[in-house]
Amino acid sequence: MEEALEKALAELGANRGEVHYEVLESGSSGFLGLFKGRQARVRVERLVHTHEDIHDLVTDLLESMGIEAVVDVRREEGDTHVVIRTEGLDGLLIGRRGQTLAALQHVVGRLASREFDQDGHLVLDVGDYRQRRETHLVEKAQALAEKVRATGREINLEPLHAPDRRVVHLAVARLAGVRSYTVGQGLHRSVVIAPDNREEFRDDQSSRPNDNGTTGRL
Amino acid sequence: MRELIEFVARSLVDDPASVRVHEQKTETTIVYQLHVARDDVGKVIGKHGRTAHALRLLLSASAQRRGCKAVLEIKE
Numbered sequence: 618m619e620e621a622l623e624k625a626l627a628e629l630g631a632n633r634g635e636v637h638y639e640v641l642e643s644g645s646s647g648f649l650g651l652f653k654g655r656q657a658r659v660r661v662e663r664l665v666h667t668h669e670d671i672h673d674l675v676t677d678l679l680e681s682m683g684i685e686a687v688v689d690v691r692r693e694e695g696d697t698h699v700v701i702r703t704e705g706l707d708g709l710l711i712g713r714r715g716q717t718l719a720a721l722q723h724v725v726g727r728l729a730s731r732e733f734d735q736d737g738h739l740v741l742d743v744g745d746y747r748q749r750r751e752t753h754l755v756e757k758a759q760a761l762a763e764k765v766r767a768t769g770r771e772i773n774l775e776p777l778h779a780p781d782r783r784v785v786h787l788a789v790a791r792l793a794g795v796r797s798y799t800v801g802q803g804l805h806r807s808v809v810i811a812p813d814n815r816e817e818f819r820d821d822q823s824s825r826p827n828d829n830g831t832t833g834r835l
Numbered sequence: 836m837r838e839l840i841e842f843v844a845r846s847l848v849d850d851p852a853s854v855r856v857h858e859q860k861t862e863t864t865i866v867y868q869l870h871v872a873r874d875d876v877g878k879v880i881g882k883h884g885r886t887a888h889a890l891r892l893l894l895s896a897s898a899q900r901r902g903c904k905a906v907l908e909i910k911e
Contacts, residue, residue: 677842678839678842678843680838681838681841681897682836682893682896682897682900683836683900683901684897684900709896709899709900710896712896716892717892717893717895717896719889720888720889720890720892720893721889721893723881723885723889724886724889724890724893727847727881727886728843728846731846731847803883
């Protein structure tokens with residue numbers, strides 16, 4: 618396996634941080650000498666930007682802000698994840714409702730797309746903020762959906778960024794009796810959780826929302 | 836903070852040599868004036884002002900780190 622990887626790297630003229638690889642067949646050295654050894658096969662894909670490029674870009678940007686941080690870059694499901702860790706400055710980098718993190722994400726995204734060809738999404742996180750935020754949003758969506766079902770009235774959440782709205786839509790889509798949609802423009806876009814009265818529209822197909830419980834764009 | 840503005844602006848524009856940052860200090864606040872080439876103004880401001888907004892947020896965080904306040908103006 619190692620051998621196959623080394624061979625591929627030599628062919629591409631790349632080092633390990635510059636590629637994404639997948640083992641297709643791990644290969645074997647033969648069995649009791651009865652069978653011939655099987656060759657290992659790996660699929661090696663050269664990344665358009667290297668982890669090192671992204672690491673240096675984010676480190677330089679933070680340094681220009683006077684912030685020392687440990688920056689960790691890894692590949693996850695085709696996206697590049699950048700995790701920033703600081704000594705006691707995480708809160709400062711996250712900002713109120715994550716607005717500073719969103720700003721960091723925007724600026725790094727723009728700088729990266731100018732310097733390298735984009736390849737998948739670039740997702741920034743400070744500590745484990747995104748995970749905590751997601752848990753919080755899902756719990757909130759569930760509690761509000763409960764209220765919507767009980768009262769039969771729509772509830773409009775506070776304005777959220779697109780990734781946060783997506784989390785809410787997905788959480789609501791998993792629940793029965795409620796649906797969600799987005800209202801507003803630009804920075805004021807927010808999610809509305811509404812009762813889903815599909816039963817009443819049974820004979821009127823035209824006014825039914827999408828089957829996944831959402832209507833329109835995220 | 837000046838480094839932040841210069842770093843981001845120089846990376847975004849087509850004409851990095853025209854990037855200049857002037858600063859004016861008052862008692863509580865530093866006002867930074869970012870000058871870029873005419874054709875590059877839009878790149879620094881971004882669609883719907885998103886890049887300018889993001890840069891201001893990062894500047895505020897950086898200023899907070901140093902215990903002061905900072906304002907950014909973008910000029911041709």
